[in-house]
Amino acid sequence: MQQDEPGRPEEQATATEAGGALYRRVAADLREAISTGAYGEAGRLPAEGALAEQYGVSRGTVRQALAVLRADGLVTSRRGTRRVVLGNARVQSFSELLSFTHWARSMGEEPGGRLESLLRRPADAAECEQLRLEPGAEVYVTLRLRTLSGAPVMVERTIYPPHVGVLVAQLPADVVSHTEHLREHGILFTDADHTIDVVTANGDDARLLGCRRGAPLLRERRRTTDPTGRPVEWSQDRYLPGTVAFSVHNSLATSALSRHARADD
Template sequence: MALEPDQSAPGPAGTERGAALYRKVAADLREAITTGAFGEAGRLPAEGALAEQYGVSRGTVRQALAVLRSDGLVTSRRGTRRVVLGNARVQSFSELLSFTHWARSMGEEPGGILDSLVRRPADAAEREQLRLEPGAEVYAIVRLRTLSGAPVMVERTVYPPRVGELVAELPADVVSHTEQLREHGILFTDADHTIDVVAANAEDARLLGCRRGSPLLRERRRTTDPTGTPVEWSQDRYLPGTVAFSVHNSLATSALSRHARDSD
């Protein structure tokens, strides 16, 4: 019942992918949970038992369980075994940030029709979001995103100069800006999202083929790189019925908030 014993040749052992032990344990437990090995709402083995089973320390087991906990797969409470919560639909960070990656993960064909790309002075809100000095410029891009040819979302992204220069040089038919940026060494590691409803403006209506004033689901997102520097400030507006956002949270970890009003 031990972990896959790294059956690669004696070579550079552990040079595999998601190397960390606790990730392997987490992956194995996730598999067991989703295939129903512990039952619908069953109890997991004790941490000590799992540690022995996998041949690792209890600390490592706890690290693995923390992953499943934050994914909403299991509960945790002092005094009782952990309980299977549900088959949480997990999504990687990059599937969430990249429309292209997301579409492909569903087997759909993503498209991006460039509407405009300009370099211009940043306004006050943009300067604050991207942490730029007064007088700084930004690259502003408007694109219509499609799934299998059908309009789904209007994407308005503002990049700081360093990033925008890279995007501006991409061929107009490149679908995934995010992937291109990654290949140029721009990393996305943290994001703040705000979700609400807005009425379509004239441009939205023209691009999406809806009526002006009709409702759209809006996601605003500020993304930063590993050094904490903002690399993207985007506002996406979806046609109703095309997407929904879902979040899991708990007493222990609550990354979701509800806010009054709507500072634009």
Template sequence: MSRYEEIAEALRRAILSGAYPVGAQLPSESDLASRWSASRGTVRQAVALLASEGLIGSRQGARRIVLRQERRHSFAELNSFAQWAQGVGHRVTSTFLSRTRRPATADEAARLALDPGTEILYVVRLRHLDGEPAMVERTAYADWVAAAVETLPDDCVSVMDSLAEQAGIVAHYGEHLIDALAAGAEDARLLQIRRGGPLLRQRHISSTRTGRPIEWTDDRYRAGSVTFSVTNSAAVTPLERHAGKTLPPRQGDASRS
């Protein structure tokens, strides 16, 4: 870890612990440089990194202000982006950018347990947290769900809540696949970041109580907008451990939110 990353990590921990609450000013660059025996250029790099994550304001020539603390999304229970955000007190808005009927790709058909070429509804949405772009969502909805999603208003906050209330379609199971990737031109434009900037991607699939797939989604989060939290235990696990044996491969490695 470089020197500026060490300083950024120390400041990040201080912000997330509440030592610098939302609205508080960070010490000046000269004070931070003195504290860590570092050059002001190194401190400036550390502060710029936190600004890129959205933790602090990025106004030049002024003391940096703490904008927010960690938004932690736990996978302990199955809920949607909107359900999670509203549950922890954040303001969430959503906008449908496109809704297109088209044949499923081979991967989408496999994920959704459909015959190859079955018509699905492909949706692109932009999600905001507290007024800032946070996530681009690209979802393939199974053919039997498509019509219900098409009737929803463009500013529908939670598709899953609406499907449950209006069509009785409820997600009971989910699987998640999480990785990182660089922002392409479209993601960079929608999330207001530079092209090639880091994105956290969550791909997920949700299914009904009977295991029927509802949606296969590719969610791309702006860096610093959400932290995923996973708690596990060696004492409570659905997997039985077999010494010296290899578990057979599972069909599908996908996910849900």
């Protein structure tokens, strides 16, 4: 039943940085197939065994690929029945979340930025805690206005530890993407914790974003670490309402999002 594509063991994998790992290629292929509707809106996927044979890999590898899709909320999965297609793809991508520039470009908008201030000063207690520094260490503090196609949408306050800050400090003020430059200098961003809430605009926010003082802003705070677990930035972004929304998927299997009381720091 159903046209198997007999002589297509595996191959090409096209765009998206062709993940070298087999299971990534399988996952990418399945994601593609799902998003083009090959299995229908709420259709059922082939059995793991069938997929394994189709791709010429072991069932374990197929399961690894399916775990990726499940984590992305593309398919369900429960014992006893075939997997069911849940939704049609999601934008996802770690870098889109991390880098304003990357995110903007992926939407076809032109990102802009203006460095308002950059200074070096001793870290306070909270900053030492977040960036895991010894008391008295110096941090670099930046304040930037971010724009989409010229219109201001976000104010970004970032605190860098010394080893990252020195690199940021010597960057020209008109560099659009700090993240990309830092990557080229060996600073990698791999893990991030985000907290999202609402705050009111202070004087700086109002002046830069062109809103009233006290106007509501959507705030995203994040602490980012490199592969070794060392903090590389602690940032606070304040968005004008209506410009962004944050979106998450979670399931009983893989939950990453949580709701907190606002008693934090």
